[in-house]
Amino acid sequence: MKTPLLERYRALIDLPAHTRTISLHEGDTPLIPMPRLAQQLGGGFELYVKYEGLNPTGSFKDRGMTAAVGEAAGRGVQAVICASTGNTAASAAAYAARAGMRAFVLIPQGKVAAGKLAGAVAYGARVLQIEGSFDDALSLVVEASQRTPVALVNSLNPHRLQGQKTAAFEIIEELGRAPDWLCLPVGNAGNITSYWMGFQQYHALHGSGLPALLGVQAAGAAPLVLARAVEQPETVATAIRIGKPARGEQALAAAQESGGSIVAASDEAILAMQRQLAAEGIWVEPASAAGLAGLAAEVAARRLDLGGKTVVAVCTGHGLKDAEIVASQFTAPRPVAAKLADLVRELETE
Numbered sequence: 001m002k003t004p005l006l007e008r009y010r011a012l013i014d015l016p017a018h019t020r021t022i023s024l025h026e027g028d029t030p031l032i033p034m035p036r037l038a039q040q041l042g043g044g045f046e047l048y049v050k051y052e053g054l055n056p057t058g059s060f061k062d063r064g065m066t067a068a069v070g071e072a073a074g075r076g077v078q079a080v081i082c083a084s085t086g087n088t089a090a091s092a093a094a095y096a097a098r099a100g101m102r103a104f105v106l107i108p109q110g111k112v113a114a115g116k117l118a119g120a121v122a123y124g125a126r127v128l129q130i131e132g133s134f135d136d137a138l139s140l141v142v143e144a145s146q147r148t149p150v151a152l153v154n155s156l157n158p159h160r161l162q163g164q165k166t167a168a169f170e171i172i173e174e175l176g177r178a179p180d181w182l183c184l185p186v187g188n189a190g191n192i193t194s195y196w197m198g199f200q201q202y203h204a205l206h207g208s209g210l211p212a213l214l215g216v217q218a219a220g221a222a223p224l225v226l227a228r229a230v231e232q233p234e235t236v237a238t239a240i241r242i243g244k245p246a247r248g249e250q251a252l253a254a255a256q257e258s259g260g261s262i263v264a265a266s267d268e269a270i271l272a273m274q275r276q277l278a279a280e281g282i283w284v285e286p287a288s289a290a291g292l293a294g295l296a297a298e299v300a301a302r303r304l305d306l307g308g309k310t311v312v313a314v315c316t317g318h319g320l321k322d323a324e325i326v327a328s329q330f331t332a333p334r335p336v337a338a339k340l341a342d343l344v345r346e347l348e349t350e
């Protein structure tokens with residue numbers, strides 16, 4: 001059997017002694033070379049995708065949730081609560097189920113991808129749709145967790161970051177050192193904060209180097225790029241439809257200290273990158289293509305020269321999470337008679 005993520009990295013992770021092991025064998029996700037996409041982006045550099053969509057509930061959230069739920073369970077808490085654009089909800093629901101706890105998840109009005117909502121429901125969470133944005137829902141769960149004995153498992157919970165930083169360790173161990181650039185989507189900004197913690201910690205211990213971080217928001221939900229809250233964030237990348245990132249300051253500091261930046265990518269660029277990734281066999285949800293969409297735009301505008309560099313793109317969630325977005329882009333399959341001649345005719349047409 002595989003060793004649970006937090007046990008594998010026990011010496012590097014700072015969690016209270018009471019933390020229980022609540023594991024679904026998260027982490028240990030593949031780092032996949034993407035030579036064709038690197039060529040399409042101009043070539044001359046090495047590109048890898050860290051495919052976090054292959055975690056147990058289909059997103060990177062499982063790395064942090066094993067820690068946050070394990071800590072809450074170890075304290076004897078009976079229920080967890082979170083606000084979510086979808087992936088946190090599914091992950092919290094799964095780990096709470098694993099621990100025998102209840103999960104309350106608050107989702108914003110409007111767009112939450114069906115695959116995520118279905119996950120939360122399937123794992124037995126109580127799903128509440130708030131008549132407001134993700135940011136409204138987050139404020140509510142923070143207050144609720146202070147008044148009632150439920151544990152907050154959004155990434156404001158510091159234990160989440162302890163789990164999520166393990167992705168940086170895995171990347172360094174697989175490459176033999178840190179990459180030169182790491183690009184990733186930014187929503188509530190817990191993940192970029194976690195990666196920076198992880199890379200810094202490993203570098204301090206082993207001199208593994210530090211990447212420059214390119215955090216990418218969706219253009220319609222880009223508070224860190226605009227340097228102001230966005231009251232009504234809108235983007236096709238519903239996972240990152242967030243206007244007031246909880247760890248925004250830390251994200252900006254991480255990007256700056258690393259020599260990178262936070263930029264925005266348009267919905268069109270995000271969907272185009274989703275197709276480019278799928279054309280090399282990696283189907284991710286729209287938000288997960290944002291990191292590479294931002295990288296591609298920086299390279300095209302000659303703000304970024306990747307010559308001779310090693311780049312890792314974090315693809316945070318699986319394409320199956322948001323199947324509608326792809327289904328809505330093609331017409332229904334053409335009916336073909338169940339006859340060989342008809343099939344052969346189809347195979348011979350463009």
Ligand code: AN7
Binds near residue numbers: 086189190288
């Ligand atoms: C696929 O699930 O905020 O910058 O409530 O689902 O750490 O917030 C999701 C975020 C990137 C952004 N990619 O990460 C939630 C939620 C995917 C995501 C992000 C999310 P953070």
